[in-house]
Amino acid sequence: xxxxxxxxxxxxxxxxxxxxxxxxxxxxxxxxxxxxxxxxxxxxxxxxxxxxxxxxxxxxxxxxxxxxxxxxxxxxxxxxxxxxxxxxxxxxxxxxxxxxxxxxxxxxxxxxxxxxxxxxxxxxxxxxxxxxxxxxxxxxxxxxxxxxxxxxxxxxxxxxxxxxxxxxxxxxxxxxxxxxxxxxxxxxxxxxxxxxxxxxxxxxxxxxxxxxxxxxxxxxxxxxxxxxxxxxxxxxxxxxxxxxxxxxxxxxxxxxxxxxxxxxxxxxxxxxxxxxxxxxxxxxxxxxxxxxxxxxxxxxxxxxxxxxxxxxxxxxxxxxxxxxxxxxxxxxxxxxxxxxxxxxxxxxxxxxxxxxxxxxxxxxxxxxxxxxxxxxxxxxxxxxxxxxxxxxxxxxxxxxxxx
Amino acid sequence: xxxxxxxxxxxxxxxxxxxxxxxxxxxxxxxxxxxxxxxxxxxxxxxxxxxxxxxxxxxxxxxxxxxxxxxxxxxxxxxxxxxxxxxxxxxxxxxxxxxxxxxxxxxxxxxxxxxxxxxxxxxxxxxxxxxxxxxxxxxxxxxxxxxxxxxxxxxxxxxxxxxxxxxxxxxxxxxxxxxxxxxxxxxxxxxxxxxxxxxxxxxxxxxxxxxxxxxxxxxxxxxxxxxxxxxxxxxxxxxxxxxxxxxxxxxxxxxxxxxxxxxxxxxxxxxxxxxxxxxxxxxxxxxxxxxxxxxxxxxxxxxxxxxxxxxxxxxxxxxxxxxxxxxxxxxxx
Numbered sequence: 001x002x003x004x005x006x007x008x009x010x011x012x013x014x015x016x017x018x019x020x021x022x023x024x025x026x027x028x029x030x031x032x033x034x035x036x037x038x039x040x041x042x043x044x045x046x047x048x049x050x051x052x053x054x055x056x057x058x059x060x061x062x063x064x065x066x067x068x069x070x071x072x073x074x075x076x077x078x079x080x081x082x083x084x085x086x087x088x089x090x091x092x093x094x095x096x097x098x099x100x101x102x103x104x105x106x107x108x109x110x111x112x113x114x115x116x117x118x119x120x121x122x123x124x125x126x127x128x129x130x131x132x133x134x135x136x137x138x139x140x141x142x143x144x145x146x147x148x149x150x151x152x153x154x155x156x157x158x159x160x161x162x163x164x165x166x167x168x169x170x171x172x173x174x175x176x177x178x179x180x181x182x183x184x185x186x187x188x189x190x191x192x193x194x195x196x197x198x199x200x201x202x203x204x205x206x207x208x209x210x211x212x213x214x215x216x217x218x219x220x221x222x223x224x225x226x227x228x229x230x231x232x233x234x235x236x237x238x239x240x241x242x243x244x245x246x247x248x249x250x251x252x253x254x255x256x257x258x259x260x261x262x263x264x265x266x267x268x269x270x271x272x273x274x275x276x277x278x279x280x281x282x283x284x285x286x287x288x289x290x291x292x293x294x295x296x297x298x299x300x301x302x303x304x305x306x307x308x309x310x311x312x313x314x315x316x317x318x319x320x321x322x323x324x325x326x327x328x329x330x331x332x333x334x335x336x337x338x339x340x341x342x343x344x345x346x347x348x349x350x351x352x353x354x355x356x357x358x359x360x361x362x363x364x365x366x367x368x369x370x371x372x373x374x375x376x377x378x379x380x381x382x383x384x385x386x387x388x389x390x391x392x393x394x395x396x397x398x399x400x401x402x403x
Numbered sequence: 404x405x406x407x408x409x410x411x412x413x414x415x416x417x418x419x420x421x422x423x424x425x426x427x428x429x430x431x432x433x434x435x436x437x438x439x440x441x442x443x444x445x446x447x448x449x450x451x452x453x454x455x456x457x458x459x460x461x462x463x464x465x466x467x468x469x470x471x472x473x474x475x476x477x478x479x480x481x482x483x484x485x486x487x488x489x490x491x492x493x494x495x496x497x498x499x500x501x502x503x504x505x506x507x508x509x510x511x512x513x514x515x516x517x518x519x520x521x522x523x524x525x526x527x528x529x530x531x532x533x534x535x536x537x538x539x540x541x542x543x544x545x546x547x548x549x550x551x552x553x554x555x556x557x558x559x560x561x562x563x564x565x566x567x568x569x570x571x572x573x574x575x576x577x578x579x580x581x582x583x584x585x586x587x588x589x590x591x592x593x594x595x596x597x598x599x600x601x602x603x604x605x606x607x608x609x610x611x612x613x614x615x616x617x618x619x620x621x622x623x624x625x626x627x628x629x630x631x632x633x634x635x636x637x638x639x640x641x642x643x644x645x646x647x648x649x650x651x652x653x654x655x656x657x658x659x660x661x662x663x664x665x666x667x668x669x670x671x672x673x674x675x676x677x678x679x680x681x682x683x684x685x686x687x688x689x690x691x692x693x694x695x696x697x698x699x700x701x702x703x704x705x706x707x708x709x710x711x712x713x714x715x716x717x718x719x720x721x722x723x724x725x726x727x728x729x730x731x732x733x734x735x736x
Binding site: 043045065115120122126138139141151153154155156158162177180182196201255256257258259273388389390391 | 546566
C-alpha cells in the first residue's frame with residue numbers, strides 16, 4: 001500500500017508584517033519589515049529595544065468560545081491562525097467534526113508572556129506569589145485551546161516543543177499522521193509570544209542585532225526577536241480533490257534529527273544529514289529543489305553553518321536561499337511554520353520573497369539570498385529549514401501539486 | 404496497525420531507581436513550599452548517575468531523563484542511535500530555571516544580567532538535547548508539554564515515528580522535578596476538589612519497538628476534549644475509541660490505573676469507567692504514593708498497571724486533566 005499524498009489547502013499566518021494569507025503574501029513578496037519598538041514589556045535598561053511584535057492583535061476578535069481574559073497570547077495567536085487557515089481552505093470548523101483531525105502546534109516554551117507574568121509575581125516573594133489565573137493561562141496549552149475554540153472535541157491536540165524548529169516538527173508529524181491514515185486533516189504549525197525572558201537571554205549572549213536582522217550579510221550581527229503563529233491546513237490529497245479544494249501545494253517530504261553535540265551551537269554535518277533525509281523521504285534529488293526558505297537567523301554562527309550544510313548537500317548547484325526572518329524577526333516556535341507558509345506563498349505566486357536589510361553577502365556564506373528585492377521564479381519544490389537550540393533540526397519540502 | 408512493544412522500562416521516583424512498590428521517601432515540608440510539601444527522589448546524584456561532565460547547570464527533570472535513557476540504552480543490544488528517537492512529556496520543562504532567569508532580569512541592576520550558563524537549560528526542549536548529547540541519540544527528539552494527558556499524546560507520537568519507518572526504537576516517557584516553582588504552579592492550578600498530595604518528581608521512560616515479539620505492549624491511545632461540561636462523557640468517549648482501536652472488548656480489561664483524582668475528576672473518572680468497563684476491572688491509584696508527578700503521573704500509572712496485570716491480560720490507563728482533556732491508553736501486560 002502506498003502512503004497517501006498530503007495537500008496543503010489553507011494558510012493562516014499571524015505575523016508582524018501581516019495577518020491572513022493575502023496581507024502576509026503582499027508584505028512578504030514586497031519585502032516589508034516588521035521591526036518596531038518593543039511594547040510587550042518595559043525595555044528600559046536594555047541597550048537594544050526593538051523587536052518584531054504582532055501589532056494590534058485583539059484576541060476577542062478571534063476567540064469564539066474561549067474567554068480572552070483566560071487565554072494566553074500564544075494560544076490566541078494559534079486560534080486566530082487556525083481560523084484563518086480553515087477559512088483559506090474553504091472549510092467550516094463545524095464540518096470537521098466527523099473527520100479525524102490532528103492539531104499539532106509547535107512552541108519553544110509555551111505561553112512565554114504568561115511565564116513573564118509568573119516571574120513578575122515571583123520576583124518579590126518567590127513562587128508563592130503566583131496568581132492562579134496566570135498559572136492557569138500558562139498551563140492552558142496551545143492545541144487544546146484551538147480544539148476548544150473550534151469546538152473539535154475529538155481532535156487530537158498535541159503541542160511539540162523543539163525550540164525554533166518546532167513548527168517544522170509539527171508539520172512533519174502531521175505529514176506522517178495523514179500518510180498512514182491516522183488523520184484526514186491536520187491543523188499544524190507553531191505559535192509563540194514575545195517575552196522578556198527570551199529577549200534578555202538573547203541580549204545577554206550577544207545574539208541580538210543592534211539595528212536590523214541581516215541574514216547571510218558580511219556585517220550581520222544577530223537576530224531580532226519576533227512572535228506570531230502560522231497554521232497550515234494539510235489534507236489527504238484525494239480527500240481535498242474530492243471536495244474540490246484549491247490545492248496550494250503538497251508536503252512532499254520531511255525529516256528531523258538531532259545534532260547530539262552541543263546545547264546551542266549548530267552542527268554542519270547533522271544539518272546536512274537532516275536535509276538529505278528529507279530529500280530521501282520525498283524521493284527527490286537536490287537538483288529538484290528550486291529554492292530554500294532558510295532558517296537564516298542573521299546570527300554569525302547560524303548563517304555560516306547553514307550555508308555550509310546546504311553546500312554539503314547541493315555542492316556548487318545551490319538554489320536561491322531566502323531568509324524571511326529578515327522581515328519577520330525570529331518567532332521562535334512559530335518561525336518554521338511561518339517559513340513553511342512563506343514557502344507555500346512563494347510557490348503559489350511563482351515569486352521569491354527577498355532577504356531584506358542586505359548590503360553585501362558574506363563570502364563565507366556565498367548564497368544568492370535574493371537581496372532586498374523579490375523576483376519571479378519557476379518554483380516546483382521549496383525546502384523549508386528549521387533549526388533550534390538543543391541541536392533540533394527539521395526540514396520540510398513543499399512541492400507544487402502535480403496537475 | 405502498528406502496536407508498541409515495551410521492550411524495557413526505567414524509572415526514578417520517590418521509591419528510588421527502577422522500583423515502584425518500595426516505601427517512598429518521606430514528604431519534605433519547608434516555608435517556601437506549598438502546604439502539601441514535596442516528595443523528592445532520594446539520593447539522586449547526577450554526577451554518579453550521569454557522570455561529572457556537563458551537569459553543572461542541569462535541572463533535575465533533565466538529569467532524571469538522561470539517567471533513565473542511559474540505563475535503557477545500556478541494557479539493550481547495540482542499536483543505531485540515528486534511528487533512535489526521544490519523546491518526553493513534561494508540564495513545562497524546568498520552570499524553576501526559566502523563572503530564575505526571568506526574575507533575574509527584573510531584579511538585577513541591568514535587565515540582561517541573567518546567568519548565561521542557565522540560558523540553554525531554560526529552553527523547554529533542553530532535556531531532549533541533553534539525552535541526545537549524553538547518549539549520542541541523533542534521531543528525532545521532541546518534548547511534549549502538556550498536562551496529565553501528555554504521555555498519552557507522547558505514545559501516539561512515538562507510534563507514528565515507528566510506524567512510518569523513520570526509527571527503530573523510541574525512548575518515550577515523562578519527567579518532572581519537585582522545585583518550589585513547579586510545586587507552586589501545581590498548587591495554584593489544583594482544583595478545590597483535588598486532594599493536597601505532596602508534589603512528586605521523577606521520570607518514567609519506556610524503550611518502545613514495533614516488532615511482534617511476545618511481551619507487554621500498548622495497543623491504543625486516544626483523547627477526547629470535554630467541550631460540554633461533561634468530563635465523564637469525554638473520558639467514556641476516549642475509552643471507547645481506544646478499545647475499538649485496540650480491538651479489545653471492555654470486559655477484557657482486568658486493571659484500570661486512574662489518575663483523574665489528582666485533577667479533581669475522581670467522580671467523573673469513576674462514572675466513565677463504570678459506564679464503559681463495568682465494575683469488574685481492578686482500580687489502581689498506587690502511583691499517588693510517589694506524590695503528584697504531573698505530566699509523569701500517567702506514565703507511572705502505566706507501569707503500575709503493567710505490574711498489576713497478569714501477562715497477556717488487558718489494562719487501561721485513564722487521565723482527565725484540568726483543561727478537560729481526557730486520555731486513555733489500552734495495553735496488554
